[in-house]
Amino acid sequence: MSETRERSAEKIACDHRSGAGHLVIIGGNEDRVQEKVILRRFVELTCAPDPKIVVLTAASSFHEEVAEVYQRAFEALGVARCSALAVHSREDAGHPEVVEAILTADGVFMTGGDQRKLLALIGGTATYTAMHRAFTERGTCIAGTSAGASAMSAHMIAEGQGDIHPEKGVVSFAAGLGFLQRAVVDQHFSERRRLGRLLAVVAQNPTLLGIGVDEDTALVVERGSGFEVVGDGAVTLVDGRQMSSNFLDIGEREFIELLNVRLHLLPAGASYAHRAGACSDAQVCRELTPTLHEIVDILSSNETVS
Amino acid sequence: MSETRERSAEKIACDHRSGAGHLVIIGGNEDRVQEKVILRRFVELTCAPDPKIVVLTAASSFHEEVAEVYQRAFEALGVARCSALAVHSREDAGHPEVVEAILTADGVFMTGGDQRKLLALIGGTATYTAMHRAFTERGTCIAGTSAGASAMSAHMIAEGQGDIHPEKGVVSFAAGLGFLQRAVVDQHFSERRRLGRLLAVVAQNPTLLGIGVDEDTALVVERGSGFEVVGDGAVTLVDGRQMSSNFLDIGEREFIELLNVRLHLLPAGASYAHRAGACSDAQVCRELTPTLHEIVDILSSNETVS
Numbered sequence: 001m002s003e004t005r006e007r008s009a010e011k012i013a014c015d016h017r018s019g020a021g022h023l024v025i026i027g028g029n030e031d032r033v034q035e036k037v038i039l040r041r042f043v044e045l046t047c048a049p050d051p052k053i054v055v056l057t058a059a060s061s062f063h064e065e066v067a068e069v070y071q072r073a074f075e076a077l078g079v080a081r082c083s084a085l086a087v088h089s090r091e092d093a094g095h096p097e098v099v100e101a102i103l104t105a106d107g108v109f110m111t112g113g114d115q116r117k118l119l120a121l122i123g124g125t126a127t128y129t130a131m132h133r134a135f136t137e138r139g140t141c142i143a144g145t146s147a148g149a150s151a152m153s154a155h156m157i158a159e160g161q162g163d164i165h166p167e168k169g170v171v172s173f174a175a176g177l178g179f180l181q182r183a184v185v186d187q188h189f190s191e192r193r194r195l196g197r198l199l200a201v202v203a204q205n206p207t208l209l210g211i212g213v214d215e216d217t218a219l220v221v222e223r224g225s226g227f228e229v230v231g232d233g234a235v236t237l238v239d240g241r242q243m244s245s246n247f248l249d250i251g252e253r254e255f256i257e258l259l260n261v262r263l264h265l266l267p268a269g270a271s272y273a274h275r276a277g278a279c280s281d282a283q284v285c286r287e288l289t290p291t292l293h294e295i296v297d298i299l300s301s302n303e304t305v306s
Numbered sequence: 307m308s309e310t311r312e313r314s315a316e317k318i319a320c321d322h323r324s325g326a327g328h329l330v331i332i333g334g335n336e337d338r339v340q341e342k343v344i345l346r347r348f349v350e351l352t353c354a355p356d357p358k359i360v361v362l363t364a365a366s367s368f369h370e371e372v373a374e375v376y377q378r379a380f381e382a383l384g385v386a387r388c389s390a391l392a393v394h395s396r397e398d399a400g401h402p403e404v405v406e407a408i409l410t411a412d413g414v415f416m417t418g419g420d421q422r423k424l425l426a427l428i429g430g431t432a433t434y435t436a437m438h439r440a441f442t443e444r445g446t447c448i449a450g451t452s453a454g455a456s457a458m459s460a461h462m463i464a465e466g467q468g469d470i471h472p473e474k475g476v477v478s479f480a481a482g483l484g485f486l487q488r489a490v491v492d493q494h495f496s497e498r499r500r501l502g503r504l505l506a507v508v509a510q511n512p513t514l515l516g517i518g519v520d521e522d523t524a525l526v527v528e529r530g531s532g533f534e535v536v537g538d539g540a541v542t543l544v545d546g547r548q549m550s551s552n553f554l555d556i557g558e559r560e561f562i563e564l565l566n567v568r569l570h571l572l573p574a575g576a577s578y579a580h581r582a583g584a585c586s587d588a589q590v591c592r593e594l595t596p597t598l599h600e601i602v603d604i605l606s607s608n609e610t611v612s
Contacts (some may be wrong), residue, residue: 165571260569269561
C-alpha cells in the first residue's frame with residue numbers, strides 16, 4: 001500500500017474528527033510484536049504527526065514489565081514520545097506531572113490487569129478528569145485493552161464467573177470510566193466463552209447494549225460518525241431492549257431464559273460510517289443502515305438515555 | 307413426587323396428543339446410567355403402559371455396544387420390551403421384520419454416530435416410511451440423540467468444522483428425515499461451541515429456524531401444542547428472518563457479518579404450552595407468548611412455509 005493511501009484512512013478519520021477523540025476498545029491479547037495492526041491503528045488515530053503517547057498501567061500488578069512491552073511496541077511503530085505513567089496510588093493519580101502528561105497526550109493507552117484496581121486507583125481523581133478533558137477537548141485517542149476495555153464504560157463488569165449459560169447473579173458491576181454511557185464491554189470474548197455472561201448482564205441491565213470484543217480485536221468508535229472493527233476476531237453486540245426474560249422469577253445462580261435478544265456479529269475488517277469512502281483500502285466500507293445508525297448513536301452517546 | 311403426580315405430566319401429554327407422536331431431540335451425551343431424566347421422559351411420552359421401544363443404531367459404527375447401553379438403560383426404566391434394530395444395509399432397512407417392528411413400536415430411539423451414515427442406510431427405505439407412519443398415525447414417539455437429533459430435520463447438517471465465528475461455506479447440508487420441516491438441528495451445542503456454525507447455517511438458509519441443543523438436554527416437541535426443554539443444559543434458537551448479512555459479498559471461509567439475528571435461550575426445566583397446567587410439578591409452566599406461539603408453529607410445521 002502506497003504511503004499516500006496509508007495516510008488516507010488516518011487523514012479521513014482525523015479530518016472529520018468531531019472534536020472528541022476516538023475510542024479504541026480492545027479485547028485483550030492484541031499483537032504487540034508482529035504486524036501490531038491494532039496498536040498501529042491506535043497510533044494513527046492520535047491524529048498527530050509526532051504523537052505523544054502515555055501508557056497507563058494502573059490496572060496491572062506488573063507495571064515495569066507491561067510498560068516495557070508497550071513502549072517497545074510503540075517505538076517499533078515509529079512513536080518517538082512514549083512514556084508509562086507511574087500510578088501506584090491515588091496520590092500518584094493526583095500528581096500534577098501525571099495530570100499534565102495526560103492533558104498533553106495525543107493518545108492514552110490503558111493496559112490489561114484488573115479493572116477494579118484501575119478504577120480504585122484513578123476513579124474520581126485528577127487523572128480521571130484529565131482523561132475526559134483530553135478526550136473531549138483535545139481529541140486525544142483513548143484506548144483500553146482487556147481490563148482497560150471493560151473499564152471504559154460507565155457500567156463496568158467488575159467480575160463474574162460466567163457459565164456458558166447466562167446465570168442470575170454471577171456478574172457484578174461497578175462504576176467505570178464513563179467513555180461509553182449506554183453500553184457495557186466484555187473482552188476475551190469468544191476465547192473465554194463469555195456470551196452467556198454478556199447475556200446475563202443484558203438480562204439484568206436491559207438499558208445497556210452488550211459489547212463483546214474478541215482477543216486481538218478492537219472496536220474503534222468515532223463519536224457521532226461511525227465505528228470500525230480492527231484486528232483478527234469479531235465484535236458481538238447484544239441488544240436486549242425488545243427481550244423478555246424470566247430474570248425476576250428465578251433465584252441466584254439459576255439459568256436465565258431469554259426471548260428476542262437481538263444479536264449482531266461484526267467481524268474485523270469493516271468500517272461503518274456516515275461518510276462514503278471513509279475507509280482505507282484494507283477495509284470494507286459499509287454505509288449505515290438504520291440498525292447500524294442506532295448502534296453508532298448508542299456508542300456515541302454522552303447520555304444514559306437517547 | 308407421588309405416583310399420582312408423576313403420572314400427571316405423562317397423562318396430560320398423552321391425553322392431549324393430537325394424533326402425531328412427540329419428537330425428542332437430544333443434544334448427545336444424555337445420562338444413561340443415573341437419573342436418566344431424558345430417557346425417562348422419552349419412555350413416558352410413548353404413552354403406553356407397557357411400551358415397546360426399538361433402538362435404531364444405524365448412525366453408529368458400534369451397533370452391539372451402543373445397543374447394549376440403551377437396552378440396559380431402558381430396562382432400568384422399567385421397559386420390558388426393548389429391541390435393537392439390526393440395520394447394517396439398505397436391504398436390512400427394507401426387511402419386513404424391521405418395518406413391522408417400527409410400525410408396532412411405541413417409541414423409536416435413534417442413537418448417535420454419523421447422520422450421513424444413518425440417512426445413507428435408511429433414507430427413502432421402508433424403514434423411513436414406517437417411522438413416519440408410526441409417528442403420524444400411531445403417535446409413536448420419535449427420539450434422536452447427537453447424529454440422531456441432527457437427522458430429524460428435513461435440512462440436515464451433514465458436516466462442518468465451524469469456527470467460533472460463522473464462516474461461509476464450512477457447513478454442508480443433506481436431506482434428513484423430515485420430522486422438522488422449518489428448522490435445522492445442531493447438537494453438542496454449547497459444549498462444542500457451535501453457535502458460530504449455527505449462525506452460518508442460518509445466514510445461508512434464512513428460511514430455517516436454527517436449533518442448538520446442548521449435551522444432556524432435549525427439546526421435546528408436541529406438534530401443534532407446545533414444547534419442553536428437559537435435562538441439564540439449554541436449547542438455543544436462532545431466527546434469521548429479519549437478519550441482514552454480507553453473505554453474498556464474501557468468499558469461502560470468510561467471516562460472516564450478521565445484523566438483527568433473533569436469539570432465544572431456553573434452559574431446561576420449562577414446559578411451554580397452550581394449555582394451562584400442562585406441566586409436571588418439576589417443570590416451570592409457561593404459557594405461550596406471541597414469540598413462543600410462533601416457535602411452536604415452526605416446530606410443528608409439516609410444510610416448508612407457514
